[in-house]
Amino acid sequence: MAAQRGQRGGVGGDTPPAPTAAEITTPIPRVADVPAARERARAVPEAAVARLAVYLRVLSAMQEQGAVTVSSEELSAAAGVNSAKLRKDLSYIGSYGTRGVGYEVTVLIEEIERILGLTRKHSVAVVGIGNLGHALANYGGFPGRGFPVSALFDVDPDLVGVPVGGIAVHHIDDIPRVCSEREVSIGVIATPPPAAQTVCDRLVEAGVQCILNFAPVVLQVPDHVEVRKVDLAVELQVLSFHVARRADDAAATGGRQVNGMVVS
């Protein structure tokens, strides 16, 4: 068992991990025709992967508005990064731009989707149908599609059998069976903290290799399981830190305050 790496806790902010490339054993190609682009995927930095997802969303919005071409300048502005970073990120997945012109929107969308593995459906199981679990289940076919919620679990016998967002809730004892049957590839943990590790163990037992953890707990998982964490308390505390820093600066420089916080 190894503790999850990083924190990406990042609900947003957080500071991410960077799964050591060294962990990945050298591949010994045996099957013919592994596309070269896939080979390259291995080299995309974790930080860039997260941004590719953002670019993809921006590109989809642009496409809906009829855009055919974008320059790195336009796209980067819309995504909130600088253009050099955008170009570097795109260069990790290949050369799909035209010098002097820009990128074709549809081409970029296709390539990013391919690299992110979005050409395939990823069934999601949500465990813990409290307030948050309810909200997650009702996203109904998670953000951006491609992530159908196909199983719900809870310990509460009163909840078992009740449909939430169109799907019946199962008991957590059935995690292994149901997850295997429905080929769940991503488990979402939205339980109270004390239950999180147990639930996690069952998901792993069921063959789930990716976990999105909303419980404020550091999960212990085998090396082959990928965990990402969304930690509300951490997010708020990081913001709190910034408020405090500003207050200190104000105390030191004599700035004005509004809402207990420093202005300018």
Next chain:
Amino acid sequence: MAAQRGQRGGVGGDTPPAPTAAEITTPIPRVADVPAARERARAVPEAAVARLAVYLRVLSAMQEQGAVTVSSEELSAAAGVNSAKLRKDLSYIGSYGTRGVGYEVTVLIEEIERILGLTRKHSVAVVGIGNLGHALANYGGFPGRGFPVSALFDVDPDLVGVPVGGIAVHHIDDIPRVCSEREVSIGVIATPPPAAQTVCDRLVEAGVQCILNFAPVVLQVPDHVEVRKVDLAVELQVLSFHVARRADDAAATGGRQVNGMVVS
């Protein structure tokens, strides 16, 4: 207006930002007695701040179980990081350990709380009382206390006046007035994407300087406003990327698959 930096979006994962230290104008101490530790706070790396919040949670749990002292080895294991990183993180806030012994739990808790600004209450406003907003409002005095939810907002006239988690919902037009009255320091955006920027602008107008954004939108804010993002779609797509990478490795090395994913 500047686009938010980084993405910490990371719901967890994601890869965070790192608000350039260069942005912070050099402080010119004018008020006497600014504690030295506060001076140092400015130097704590963003990544370390997020981890300090995690250490704090682990320490609190240890304290409840009666622990008086911890070594860096114990604490780091519980927090899922290596011990050198933990010690380095703690060194940013001062030297509160005893060589040959370890750290006093209560001392560490106090110091981390102080650095994170948790000795002060931070009122939270939640905007957008849909599924997610509901869940957030019902956390009732947010995770870990110190973050009382003191205002709720929505556009829907049918929701205005209705109490959620014990607090009446206001119309978003009242954001400036109510946020000022209640000294809101953190705004949480849980609206649909199209409304997010408008809501953000009003929060900024109301003097809110920290925003936690759950809407899948890149917010444009003035430089003095701190934004952290929790982006579910990005988190799922990053996990999807890892599933895809594994599948590629398997195709290349001839591994077995379970639930459409590669084992070992």
Next chain:
DNA sequence: TAATGTGAAGGGGTTCACAGCC
């Protein structure tokens, strides 16, 4: 001419390894 793609420089953060102190 205009904008991509990228080597190289620069900066942050992580890890190592050991000096310092109890």
Next chain:
DNA sequence: GGCTGTGAACCCCTTCACATTA
């Protein structure tokens, strides 16, 4: 002897700046 605190090496990522190409 044991564990903290930290300089220094290392590594990843970001940023710069320009050669390259349509």
